[in-house]
Amino acid sequence: MTSSQTPFLQLENIDVHYGAVQALFDVNLTMQKGEVVSVLGGNASGKSTTLKSVLGLVSPSKGRIILEGREIQGLLSPDVIDLGVASVPEGRRVFPEMSVYENLLMGAYPRRHEKEAIERDLHEVFTSFPRLAERRRQAAGTLSGGEQQMLALGRAWLRRGKLVCIDEPSMGLSPRFVDMVYQVLFRWKAAGQTILLVEQNARIALELADRAYVLQHGHVIISGTAAQLSADPAVQKAYLGAA
Incomplete structure (x- = not known):
């Protein structure tokens, strides 16, 4: 740089x-x-x-x-x-009543017409986080805290920000x-x-x-x-x- x-x-x-x-005083960041x-x-x-x-x-x-x-x-x-800009917020903030798969698709919503690219990215997320692949139809609110963090990261990756x-x-x-x-x-x-x-x-x-x-x-x-x-x-x- x-x-x-x-x-x-x-x-x-x-x-x-x-x-x-x-809360913030003259903060500079690049x-x-x-x-x-x-x-x-x-x-x-x-x-x-x-x-x-x-x-x-x-x-x-x-x-x-x-x-x-x-x-x-x-x-x-x-x-x-x-x-x-994509976000992985503190506390995960997944949609608890939606499935893992549906949560991930919410991340991809802004690029929803890129169907083939989304399928590739979903495969990448499930490869990175096999637990999510195993629980893809499970309600997100029933996941453990660690699994929800994986889901929040996967959702952000689907945004491709x-x-x-x-x-x-x-x-x-x-x-x-x-x-x-x-x-x-x-x-x-x-x-x-x-x-x-x-x-x-x-x-x-x-x-x-x-x-x-x-x-x-x-x-x-x-x-x-x-x-x-x-x-x-x-x-x-x-x-x-x-x-």
Whole structure:
């Protein structure tokens, strides 16, 4: 990446308020197409609010969000999704009464006329997550938390978005399911998928990411390459369990 490249996504001096409470303070973030960028931090650090700002779920009170040269701050979430952004939300948010297969097709709805491509992508999802193939006719609400996370990822893959925004994919999962989820994310990265990842599990997020930002109380306090942050004593102490 060179400084002359126009960022694929750029947040410029973003403030976000929830009523009288300010959640983000002058946040700046950039990413290039094909990059994986992680936003790290503890509870109430502002990392999920940063993601929600990109997705149009909250509207900044100050600053600009620019996607492929277009300002998107203030757009509603459906309009952001129409621009090619896919989401894997915190808590999965699958459609509980619909089957696994129907949930996946909901992800593909914006490209519903691409029938052959959708069939190929469904095959890829079922190959990546054999449990979903076994349960394709099962109601999504009856799946375990790990299986629902697989489904949320598969649904996002069916969207074939230019950008995938992923919020806390390891939250509440057993180590085995975390490994399964991140194996797929590593494959997405290898395929060139652009990913904006919010994650409390800093160790595995930094293994996946090209670059990362650390938020604390709504402020970006550290940013750099994943290797730089992994070697930073302050990050090691606060987020990686170093003594």
